[in-house]
Amino acid sequence: MKGNPTTFLLRLGLIALTLLVWEGLVRLFAIPAFILPAPTAIFMALYRGFASSLYLDHMWITLTETLMGFVLGSVLAFALGIAVALSRRVEYFLYPFIIMFQAMPKVALAPLIIIWFGIGLLSKVVSAALVAFFPLMVNTIVGLRSAEEDRVNLMRSLAATRGQIFWMLQLPNALPYIFAGLEIAMIFALIGAIVAEFVGAQSGLGMLMQSMNFTMDVAGQFSILLILSAVGLLLNSIVNEVRRRVLFWDPSQKLDVASPAKKGGTP
Amino acid sequence: MRRLAKTYGGGADAVDALRDIDFTVAEGEFMSIVGPSGCGKSTLLKILAGLMPASGGEALLNDVPITGPRRDIGVVFQSPVLFPWRSVLGNVLLPVDVQRLGRERMTGRALELINLVGLSGFERRYPWELSGGMQQRVALVRALIHDPALLLMDEPFGALDALTREAMNVELQRIWLERRKTVLFVTHSTTEAVFLADRVLVMTPRPGRIGDMLTVDFPRPRSLDVMTGETFGAHVRRIRTALNAGGGIE
Numbered sequence: 001m002k003g004n005p006t007t008f009l010l011r012l013g014l015i016a017l018t019l020l021v022w023e024g025l026v027r028l029f030a031i032p033a034f035i036l037p038a039p040t041a042i043f044m045a046l047y048r049g050f051a052s053s054l055y056l057d058h059m060w061i062t063l064t065e066t067l068m069g070f071v072l073g074s075v076l077a078f079a080l081g082i083a084v085a086l087s088r089r090v091e092y093f094l095y096p097f098i099i100m101f102q103a104m105p106k107v108a109l110a111p112l113i114i115i116w117f118g119i120g121l122l123s124k125v126v127s128a129a130l131v132a133f134f135p136l137m138v139n140t141i142v143g144l145r146s147a148e149e150d151r152v153n154l155m156r157s158l159a160a161t162r163g164q165i166f167w168m169l170q171l172p173n174a175l176p177y178i179f180a181g182l183e184i185a186m187i188f189a190l191i192g193a194i195v196a197e198f199v200g201a202q203s204g205l206g207m208l209m210q211s212m213n214f215t216m217d218v219a220g221q222f223s224i225l226l227i228l229s230a231v232g233l234l235l236n237s238i239v240n241e242v243r244r245r246v247l248f249w250d251p252s253q254k255l256d257v258a259s260p261a262k263k264g265g266t267p
Numbered sequence: 268m269r270r271l272a273k274t275y276g277g278g279a280d281a282v283d284a285l286r287d288i289d290f291t292v293a294e295g296e297f298m299s300i301v302g303p304s305g306c307g308k309s310t311l312l313k314i315l316a317g318l319m320p321a322s323g324g325e326a327l328l329n330d331v332p333i334t335g336p337r338r339d340i341g342v343v344f345q346s347p348v349l350f351p352w353r354s355v356l357g358n359v360l361l362p363v364d365v366q367r368l369g370r371e372r373m374t375g376r377a378l379e380l381i382n383l384v385g386l387s388g389f390e391r392r393y394p395w396e397l398s399g400g401m402q403q404r405v406a407l408v409r410a411l412i413h414d415p416a417l418l419l420m421d422e423p424f425g426a427l428d429a430l431t432r433e434a435m436n437v438e439l440q441r442i443w444l445e446r447r448k449t450v451l452f453v454t455h456s457t458t459e460a461v462f463l464a465d466r467v468l469v470m471t472p473r474p475g476r477i478g479d480m481l482t483v484d485f486p487r488p489r490s491l492d493v494m495t496g497e498t499f500g501a502h503v504r505r506i507r508t509a510l511n512a513g514g515g516i517e
Contacts, residue, residue: 150348157316158365158413159336168364172352249351249393 037219046223054208059227062193062204065121066235069128070189074182077133081140086166102138105266106131107195114200124196124204131192131267136181143177144170176250179243186235191267194228285310285475288324290468297443297450299460300468301506307475308453312421315451316342328417338366341410341448343420347402349394355381355405356390362413373412380408383442400431407439411446418448422455433491436462444488458494461502469509479509 019039025031026038033041049055084091084098110127117123147170155165197206205224212220285307292298302308313319315326317336326333328340341362349358356377363373381390384404394402403423410418424432436459443450443463454460460467464483471478483502485493493499 148348150344150346151350153313153316153318154342154344154348154361155365156318156336157340157342158362159317159338160365164365168361169350172350175352249395251351251395 034216034218037222041219042222042226045217045219046226049220049223055205055224055227058203058205058208059231061121062190062197062206063231065124065193065197065204066128066186066190066231068121068125069130069193070132070186072125073129073132073189074136074185076129077136077181077185078140078178081137082144084137085141085144085170098137102134103266106134107192107267110192110195110199113196119200119202124193124201127196128189128192131195132185132189135184135188136178139177139181139184140174143174143181146177147173176247179239179247183236183239183243186239187232188267190228190232190235285314288475288477290477290480292449292451294449295447297452297463297465298468299464299466300451300453300470301455301457301460301510302470302475302478303455303472303510306470306472308470309421310475311470312342312419312451312453315417316340316419338413339416341413341415341418343403343406343410343418343423345422345425347394347399347406349402349405351394354391354393355386355397358394358405359408359412361409366413368413377408377412380411381405383445384408384438398431399427400435403427403435404438407442411442411448416449418450420450420452422453424459425455432456432459437491439463440488457503457506458499460506461499462489462491462494467502467506469506471510471512478512479505481505 023038023040026036037045046055080094084094107127109130113123113127113130117126147165151169151173152165155169160168193204194206197204198210201207205228209221209224212218212224288311300308300311310319314321315328315333317333317340320334328337333340350361353361356374359377359381360370360373362368363370363377378387378390381387384407386401386404386408389397389401394405397405403426406423410420424435427435440463452460452463461483466480466482468477469479469481470476481502485498
């Protein structure tokens, strides 16, 4: 289905048709704007938001929170993942905590995080980090443990130390899993930041949506959903691009979907 | 002269993998070990590679007991076991990196060996760009790079098609004639065993024991034509008989 100009045009046509039907239905049945705004109203809201630099300012805040949370969560997840994967003892004692937190919807902690870390930037970063943490940690553990027995035997037969087996075999071998984890972690970080903004914030796209909700500016909310979707796509494609360059040797990278199992429980 | 004797007593283990294995391989000798699946030939190689402890008896290399992985042993596994993130040259230099022999010093030798197996021009390629036979040649070069005293080969051509396999046998003989390593070559192909070896050790299963030992004295280099000869057939028949006697072929 890819690369064919006819099917590509059909695809665009379907999107255009959907928007047209939407617009037509809203006008035909005179649906109030606070229930379902017409696409034209949404694009107008989008234009006004950007023209007044309102959206850009808040987008910048949300982006900062997401990226800081992503980095913080990833570093911690990576470190803990290595510790768990390499030490059966660490795994044994941390396992109950991991199981409990993995099943728990992390976003449910957002109200508590606001109480503990305030309504400023910090609570959003913590929330984003917490949600981003698990998928990467689980993928790191699975990846580090996935080294084939033959490869481990080869390293051992060369009288390699544990450190050498880690650096020369386990870590590069785990990279496809780690990148699959990073990909999810990036999107999860955005979710964590937005949810924390919903609960309590002074700025950010989530806070903006929340305040629009009070004034029944549904077109505005739709326009922010569009922005969030674009931001998510952008962040995802950044991770993907880095992965494509680092994992040039991984045959599964030539496919559209990241091959290793994407694990990490609920956001 | 190096002595390599191996006795591996039964013990209390539920599975008696190897029993009373006792033989000596001379320096520069090519010995094939042939036997059916489950006769413990891979177990034997794993013990010799230091990957698995023996439960009885001992294996000696140059009069020193093998108690763990050693730097003077090279292993070629059934599959090439190449690291996809390393180029051909990078894979070949893996033992150099692990044993800190110095890349600068060893790269020349690596290129020379790569040339010896006919892979010149592929140094910067990655494993997925190579055919199965080429990958196994890379694995062979990797096993030779640190100049081991003993080369252990565990059914290295088992995964290749019949034609590639014959070509690799001729190739291996050529390389061996040039480098004269002591080789222990495990296979389940009787013809491959006879074609390559100075001596063939026949193993029988459950528990793994030495069924027979025969000397092959065709002049080298041998061409694939020896396989059609009378004597070659007699050797293969003798191995079959030994395998049957041990209940090896079901």
